[in-house]
Amino acid sequence: MVGATVCAVTEPADINDVPSDIRERHATLSQEIEEHRQRYYFATPTISDAEFDQLMRELEGIEDQYTSLRTPDSPTQKVGAPVAEPGAGVEASWPPVEHLERMLSLDNAFSADDIAEWAARVEREVGTGARYLCEPKVDGLAVDIVYRDGKLATLATRGDGRTGEDITYNAQFVDAIPDELTGTDEYPVPSVVEIRGEAVFPTKEFEAVNAERADLGLPLFANARNSGAGVLRQRMDRRREKLDAAKAKADAAGNEGRAQASYEKVLEEYERAKRNLNRMILVCHGIGRRDGFDIRFQSEAYEALRAWGLPASDRPRVVPDLEAVQEYIDHYGQHRHDIEFEIDGVVVKVDQVDLQRQLGSTSRAPRWAVAFKYPPEEVTTKLIDIRVNVGRTGRVTPYGVMEPVKVAGSTVENATLHNASEVKRKGVLIGDTVVLRKAGDVIPEILGPVAELRDGSEREFVMPTECPACGTPLAPAKEGDVDIRCPNSRSCPSQLRERLFYLAGRSGFDIEAMGWEAGIALINAGVVADEGDVFGLDADRLKQVPLFTNADGELTVNGRRLLDNLEKAKQQPLWRVLVSLSIRHVGPTAARALAGALRSMDAIVDASEEQLAGTDGVGPTIAASVKEWFAVDWHQEIVRKWREAGVRMVDEVDESMPRTLEGLTVVVTGSLQGFSRDDAKEAILARGGKASGSVSKKTSFVVVGENAGSKHDKAIELKVPVLDEDGFRVLLESGPDEAAKVAQVGEAEE
C-alpha cells in the first residue's frame, strides 16, 4: 500500500516539470506519512500529532507549488485511517461499512492568520454575511451513527472517510449511545439520520481506567484518545464467544479446578472491557445524511440532536465576526483543562447551511469549516540522561534530561521522574525517545518510551549510592521508605541551596534579591555555611561574593538590595520565620496555626508535644516533626543566630486593635481589590478571629472576592452569611453585628 502511493505520484505526464529533488522529497514524505498513519491506528505512534501535522503541511506546501503531484493517492487527499486489513492491527478489525455520506476531515489552522485567511476565502465566495459557529474540538475517536426510523442501525468508525469499521455490536455497552431516538413537535424523529460525533473517555474516567490498570500491574495508557479508540474498536463479540466457550468448559468440569479458574479470569476481563466501554461518552457535533427533514443553520442541528436525546455539547456559540472567533479560541485556550474531556482546538463553521452548500468541499475537507489547533501538549523527544536532584529535605529525586523541545508553548528540557520505582514503572531507558506531556501550567511529565524506536544502545538508569552534591552515602530515612535521602542535611550544598531558596521565597521571608543564583553564590563563596548565617550577612561579607561585587570591589546594586531586603525581612511575622526553618510538614498553614496559638518562638520551643498536637490546625504528625526539629543542635543554633541578628521571634499583640472577631471563623475566597490573601488573613487574626480555608456550618462569615468558586456556593447552601469586600471592611471596622446587617444569606430551597 505504501509502495503504491509512491508509484502513483510518479505516473502523470506533466510530472516531468517537477524538479527531481522535489519529486523525491514528495515521495519520501508521502511514504513516511502513510507509515505514521498506519502506526497511529494499528500500533503505537512513533511521532506526535504535531509532528505528523508538520509533515502533512510540508507535503501540502509542495503540492501547492507543483499541483501535478496532488494525485488521488497522495496522503493529502485521504481522510483519516484506512480500514484495517485482518492481521494488520493489534486486534482483528470489524467488517467494513460504508457511510451514507462521506465523512470529511477538517483543514487545520495554527494561528490567527490562518483563521483570517480561511475567513477571507469564505468572504470571497459568499460575501460578508457568514456567521461563525465555534465549538471546542473534542480529542476523541470520530464516529458515524445511523438511526433508521429512530432505531440505532449502525455505529461506525470514520475509517478512510468513505468506509469505516462496523462496531455496532459494541454500542450496546455504551450507555451514552441511545438505542432509540426521542422526538419533539419541532424535531420529530426522522426516517433516516446520520449522526457525527466523537467518542471519548472523560478525563476522570480515563484516570480511573489507568488506576485500575495500575492495580492489575498492566502497562498504563498514554492518552485518553488512543486508548479510547482501542477500547471502542475491540472485538467484544469475540470476547463474548471466548467467555461462552470458557463457561461451557467450566460447566463440563463441574465448575471447579483449572477450567473454572480460567473461566473466572475470562469473565473478569470481559467485565472490565464492558466497564471501560461504558466509561466512554459521546459528543455529537454534526449530521451527515438526513432524510425527511432539513435544517437551515448548523446551530439548529444541535437543538435537533438534543431533541432526539443525543448528547450534544452546550458550548457551541454563534458569533458575528472574526474578533469574536478569536476571543472564543483564546477563552478555551485558557480553560482547556476545565472541560471534562480532552480538547485539542476549536472548530469554526459557517452557520448558514445554504452558505455551506455554496462553499462546498475540496476532495478532503469542507471549505465552510476549519479546525484551529492549540499548541500540542504531547511531543516526543530524546531522553539524553537521567540525573538526580537532592531536595530541601534531602530526598533524592531522579529527573530526565531531554533534548529541548517545545510543548504547550514553552521549551522543556527537564522533567521529574519522582523516584526510582517510578522510573521502573514508566519503563524508560536512557537514550529512549520518550513521549513528553505538558498540560497548561502543570509541570511536564514523561509519559513513557516509544519502545519501537530503540536501537539497542539504550541503558537502564541506576540510582546512585552516593550524594552527587556532597558524596555522602545515600540511605532511606527509615527502613522500608521508597525514597532515599542524603543524610548530610546541614551542609550538603544541594539541600542548603534548596533551603535558602525556600527561605527567601514568597511564603518564607520573601527576600527578593536572594534568588536561585544568589543562594548558590553565597554558598560557593563560603559566607553561608547554613541558613543561620543569612542574617549575619553585612557589606564586608557580601564583598567576598563575586556575584555581588563590581570591578572596583564595591557592592553591586543587587548586593545593596539584598542587605536592604534582609533588614526588612527581620520584621516578618512569626509564621514566616517558622516556614523559613524548613521543618517537615510545617508550611504556611501549620505555621500560622502555631504562631496564632503560641505567639512566640520560645512558647513553641517550650510547648510539649501534646500541647502542640492539641493546637487547632496542628495535630500529632506536625507536633512530632516540630519537636524532632528543635531537638537538633545545629537547628537550635539557627534560631539563636537569627534572634541575635534581630529577626522577630514574637508576634506582638497589637493592644490598640480591638479583638472584635474573637471566637469567629472567617473564610476569604476569590480575589479582593484592597487586600492580598495574606493581608486579609492577618487582618482577621489581628482582631482575634480565625481565618479558615474551608466553609462549614460553623463558619461565621464567608468573604467573597472576584472569581470566587465553590466556597461561595457552599456558603449559600449552608446559609452562612456572605460578605463582599465592602462588607469585609465593615466587619473589620465595626465588628460582626454591623457586618451581619450587610451580609447576604442563602435563600431556602423553593
Ligand SMILES: [Zn+2]
Ligand atoms: Zn548531599
